[in-house]
Amino acid sequence: MTPNFDEYNDANSSRFAQGQAEDSDRLALDGLTLEALEKRDRFELLSAYLDGEVTADEKRQVEVLLATDPAMQRLHMRLMKLRYSFRSLPVPPSEQPVEQTVAQVFARIERKPRRAVVWGSGLAIAALFVGALVGLVPRSEFTPSMARIQSEQAVPSDGLMIALDRPVIEIPKAAIAAPSSPQ
Amino acid sequence: MSRESLPVSWSAVEAIATQAAMPVDKLSNYDLILQCQTGLRPGKSVFAELIRRYQSHVEKVLYHLAPDWSDRADLSQEVWIRVYRNITRLQEPEKFRGWLSRIATNLFYDELRKRKRVSPPLSLDAPLNLEDGEMSWDIASDDPRPDDELATQEFYEKLREAIADLPEVFRTTIVLREIEGMAYEEIAELTGVSLGTVKSRIARARQRLQSQLQNYLEA
Numbered sequence: 445m446t447p448n449f450d451e452y453n454d455a456n457s458s459r460f461a462q463g464q465a466e467d468s469d470r471l472a473l474d475g476l477t478l479e480a481l482e483k484r485d486r487f488e489l490l491s492a493y494l495d496g497e498v499t500a501d502e503k504r505q506v507e508v509l510l511a512t513d514p515a516m517q518r519l520h521m522r523l524m525k526l527r528y529s530f531r532s533l534p535v536p537p538s539e540q541p542v543e544q545t546v547a548q549v550f551a552r553i554e555r556k557p558r559r560a561v562v563w564g565s566g567l568a569i570a571a572l573f574v575g576a577l578v579g580l581v582p583r584s585e586f587t588p589s590m591a592r593i594q595s596e597q598a599v600p601s602d603g604l605m606i607a608l609d610r611p612v613i614e615i616p617k618a619a620i621a622a623p624s625s626p627q
Numbered sequence: 628m629s630r631e632s633l634p635v636s637w638s639a640v641e642a643i644a645t646q647a648a649m650p651v652d653k654l655s656n657y658d659l660i661l662q663c664q665t666g667l668r669p670g671k672s673v674f675a676e677l678i679r680r681y682q683s684h685v686e687k688v689l690y691h692l693a694p695d696w697s698d699r700a701d702l703s704q705e706v707w708i709r710v711y712r713n714i715t716r717l718q719e720p721e722k723f724r725g726w727l728s729r730i731a732t733n734l735f736y737d738e739l740r741k742r743k744r745v746s747p748p749l750s751l752d753a754p755l756n757l758e759d760g761e762m763s764w765d766i767a768s769d770d771p772r773p774d775d776e777l778a779t780q781e782f783y784e785k786l787r788e789a790i791a792d793l794p795e796v797f798r799t800t801i802v803l804r805e806i807e808g809m810a811y812e813e814i815a816e817l818t819g820v821s822l823g824t825v826k827s828r829i830a831r832a833r834q835r836l837q838s839q840l841q842n843y844l845e846a
Binding site: 484487488491492495497518519521522523525526527529530531533534535536538539540542543545546548549550552553 | 671675678683690699700703704782783786790801804805810827829830833834836837840841844845
C-alpha cells in the first residue's frame with residue numbers, strides 16, 4: 445500500500461470537521477479506519493526515525509519506504525525542514541540586558557545568606573527571652589498540675605463522703621419559692 | 628567577606644593557577660565551568676561570565692516552554708540561583724548545557740504545577756483539560772501558498788504561532804526534543820508519562836505543525 449499523507453490529512457480533517465473528534469486517544473483510535481491507523485503508525489515511525497528512536501528492524505522498514513515511496517519522501521523532507529526551522533527559530537530579543545540579570549542574580553544570592561543570619565539572630569534572641577521568662581517563673585508554679593494529683597490525696601474517707609452527701613449548712617426550706625402546685 | 632576569599636584546598640588552587648591568571652572572558656567554556664566548580668561556591672567574576680555566556684540559552688529554553696509567560700526574566704534568575712547552588716555537583720562539566728536546560732525545564736514544571744493549582748485556565752473557548760486526546764490529529768491549513776518573495780521572517784512568525792497554539796503537553800514535549808535535544812526516555816522520566824506517550828505526542832505535534840505549515844515547508 446502506498447501511504448499518502450496528503451490524502452490522509454484531507455480525510456482526517458474532514459472527519460474532525462464533521463464533529464467526530466473523540467475525547468481520548470482510545471476513542472480516537474476507534475474512530476480511525478484501518479488505513480488511517482496504518483498511516484498514523486507510519487507517521488509515528490518516521491517521526492521516531494528522525495529522532496533515532498527506532499529499532500534496527502524499524503529503521504530498515506523506514507529506509508525501504510523512503511527509497512520507494514515519493515509521498516513518504518516528501519513528508520520526510522517537510523519534517524526535516526520543520527526540524528531545521530524549529531531549531532533555528534529566532535527567540536524574541538531579551539527584555540533586559542544580560543548585565544542586569546547578572547546584577548539581580550548576585551543581589552539575590554547575597555541577600556539570602558544575610559536574611560538567614562538576621563532570622564538566626566532573631567530566633568536566638570527570642571530563645572533567650574523565652575529562657576529568661578521561664579527562669580523567672582517559680583519552679584513549683586511551672587510544674588503541670590496533673591503531676592500533683594497524687595494517689596494518697598485521692599483516697600476518700602468515710603467522713604468526707606458523708607460530708608459531701610449532706611449539705612454543710614442547712615438550707616432553709618423557706619428560701620425555696622413554693623411552687624404553685626396544681627390543686 | 629567576599630565569596631572569592633572563601634578558603635579552597637591547596638591542590639585545587641594549584642590546579643587552576645594557570646587559568647586563574649587568565650581573564651575570565653578568555654577562558655574556554657569548559658575551563659570556565661571548572662573554575663565555577665572550585666571551592667564551596669562559584670567566584671563572582673567567573674559565575675558572572677557563565678551567566679553572560681549561557682543566559683541566551685536559558686532564555687531560549689524558557690521562551691519555547693512558556694511563550695506566554697510575562698515573568699520569564701524572574702524565572703531565568705531563579706535558574707541561575709539553582710545553578711549557583713548546585714554547580715559543584717555537576718559530574719561532567721562538558722554536559723553543562725544539557726544540565727542547564729534540565730534545571731530550566733524542572734523550574735518550568737515546578738512553576739507550571741503551582742500556577743495550575745492557583746489559577747485554572749480562564750479562556751472560555753479553550754478546553755479545560757489539555758489531555759492528549761483533545762488535539763485532533765490534523766488540521767489542514769487554508770492559508771494560500773506563499774509567494775516566493777515571502778520573507779523568512781513571516782514563515783518564522785507562522786511557525787511561532789503554530790507552536791504556541793499547540794496544547795501545552797504537546798508543545799513542551801516537542802520542545803524538550805527539538806530545542807533541548809532530550810532522548811525519549813529522558814522526556815518520559817521528566818514528564819512522568821510512558822515512552823509510547825512521548826513518541827505519540829512528538830509525532831502528533833509534528834503532524835500538526837507540518838500540516839499547518841505545509842505550504843511554507845514545501846516552498
